[in-house]
Amino acid sequence: MALDRAVSASPWSEQVLAPYLRSSSADTHVALVLEVAGELAGFLFYTRLLDEANIDNLAVAQDHQGKGCATALLAAGLREMSAGGLVRCLLEVRKSNVAARALYENNGFVVDGIRPRYYKTARGREDALLMSRRL
Numbered sequence: 001m002a003l004d005r006a007v008s009a010s011p012w013s014e015q016v017l018a019p020y021l022r023s024s025s026a027d028t029h030v031a032l033v034l035e036v037a038g039e040l041a042g043f044l045f046y047t048r049l050l051d052e053a054n055i056d057n058l059a060v061a062q063d064h065q066g067k068g069c070a071t072a073l074l075a076a077g078l079r080e081m082s083a084g085g086l087v088r089c090l091l092e093v094r095k096s097n098v099a100a101r102a103l104y105e106n107n108g109f110v111v112d113g114i115r116p117r118y119y120k121t122a123r124g125r126e127d128a129l130l131m132s133r134r135l
Contacts (some may be wrong), residue, residue, distance in 0.1 A: 003036040032080070034073050036064060045071040046081070046089075053081040053135075055091040058100070070103050078107070089135055092128040094119050101129065108133040 032044045042060035046053045055077065060069045081089055092115065093100045109131040117125035 015051075030080070032073060032077055034060075034069055034076075036069070042069045042073050044077045045096070046077060048084070048086060050079075051086055052088045052090060053077075053086045056090065070100075072109075074103065074107055078135060087135055088132055090130070090132045092130050095127040095129055104131050 002092040005079060018057065028048045030046050030048065032046075033040065040061065041064040043057070045057040046055045055074075058070060058073060058077075060073070078089060089109075091104065091109070093104065093124045095101075095114075110133065111129050112132050113130040118128035119126040
C-alpha cells in the first residue's frame with residue numbers, strides 16, 4: 001500500500017496486508033480507512049483475539065498529519081472494539097515515535113513493558129514500547 005510505504009520506516013508487504021484488506025465484521029483482521037475529499041488520508045489495522053484487540057498499524061498520509069486524522073481513526077477503532085465486546089486494546093510503538101506515543105497516552109494507553117531492540121533502524125535496532133488500555 002502506497003500510504004504505508006510513504007510514512008512507515010518498516011512498510012508492510014502485500015502478503016502481510018492481504019488479510020486486513022479482505023476483512024469483514026466476522027474476521028479477526030480489521031481495517032478502518034479514513035478518506036478526506038475522496039482521498040485516502042489514513043488507516044488503522046487491528047486484530048481480534050478472544051476479548052482483546054491489538055493495533056497492528058496506524059498510518060496517516062503526510063498531507064493529513066497534524067489535522068486530527070490519527071485521533072479520529074483511533075477513536076473510531078476503540079469504539080468499534082468496545083462495541084464488539086472486546087475489553088482491552090494492546091499495541092507496540094517505537095520508543096522514538098514521540099507523536100504516536102503522545103497520541104496513545106492522550107487516549108488512555110499506558111506503557112506495560114519494553115521489547116528491547118525490536119525494530120530495525122538505519123543504525124541498528126530500537127526498542128518497542130508495549131502499551132495497553134481498557135475498553
